[in-house]
Amino acid sequence: MPTQPETAQTAIPHAQTDYSAWGMYQAAHWVVKLVMVSLTFASFVTWTVLVFKLIELAVARGRARRSVRTIHNAPSLEAASAQLFTQTDPAAFMAQAALIEYRRSDPAIAAAGPDGVKERTRSVLDRIEVQAGARIRKGTGLLATIGATAPFVGLFGTVWGIMNAFIGIAETKTTNLAVVAPGIAEALLATAIGLVAAIPAVVIYNHFSREIAAYRQSLGDAAAGVERLLSRDLDFRHIAPGA
Template sequence: METEVLAAASEIDFSLWALFWRATFVVKIVMIMLFAASIWVWAILFQKVVQFRRARGNAAAFDRAFWSGEPLDELYEKIGDTPRSASERIFVAAMGEWNRSHRDDGGLIAGTQARIDRTMDVAISKERDRLAGGLTFLATVGSTAPFVGLFGTVWGIKHAFEQIALSGSTNLAVVAPGIAEALLATGIGLVAAIPAVVFYNKLSRDADRITGNFEAFADEFATILSRQLDAA
């Protein structure tokens, strides 16, 4: 009897595709959702790697231009109204407020320093939001995918027990396929969740470092403008 059961079990296809195809409709939906989430997690990773690399390169190029000794007014005119990088957008926002703060007689309107600081803070906040775009999805997948997979597993096991009750048999050939299909949902959930958590932590740290560099530049630029204000 045991030999017959083992022989019957050995004939069952336990490939991933076969397990998916034999799963119930609900479990299939769960697996598809988790697989799509996993693909999207990797897409966000590649997009963010490119975005962060470009942000670092643009920031380094702008720093060289900013500290080259070129007059800031000339650098501002060269960039114009179409800044191409985050550092340029912060710089243009501050210089625009600086120019608007001059009266017709050449004097400065009171509160110029505070307005420039707020302008740069707003610009940095916008850049922070751009860098953080997509990270919320990673955090959501990392925290919910295991539970979604567990739901698929619970539903699959329920279906497996129903099949056992209908067949009236608890031999390996009846039990194993249903349990394997159910556990596959949890496996896919972990495949989606683990990279999402790792990528979220890594990309969040990178975004914080880049934003910190923007804030450092804003502080240095504010110091330069403060000297100009004191001299005026």
């Protein structure tokens, strides 16, 4: 009696039966698994950076606004520096650094004029602003990297998975869609995870770019306020008391 032809299911004894995301992960090739784990970790990093940077930026912008308001309302550079003495934000450092430079230059101002102290103060304020911007940007580079590379990493996992699916087709000598579909689905899952990791990273990076630009604008306002206080103090040096 002739035997029944071997079905696709018996031809591939380990054919996938669990079509959930976890089942597809377990059935995937180890390279595809590695890609999925890497992308999942990248997604975790994205959300971790989001939480920490939201808190950091909220605190930094709040301090900067208070310091800018203090600088704007202060009658002199020394008064602003005294009011901000206990503060540790870059705007407060600007007022203190400008006062230090002003005091160091005081003996030479009468002979050399005010231009030198203004130039040196501008240089100090610029460096404080640049350093503060570099500190506040820490972590956002990870978001840019994840957003740019995650889709391609996922695509690599997909290509590898589909390649293995076609190898399976060649080995089993069958084109039954029920046989090849699980392997292709596993491969496409890697691309899906790559997009899940990349899209939030890009959106969050763009959001932080805008927030950091607003923060740096606050620092620019602080620097401009400090320069106005310094210029005013220099002008009042030439006014005799009681005049």
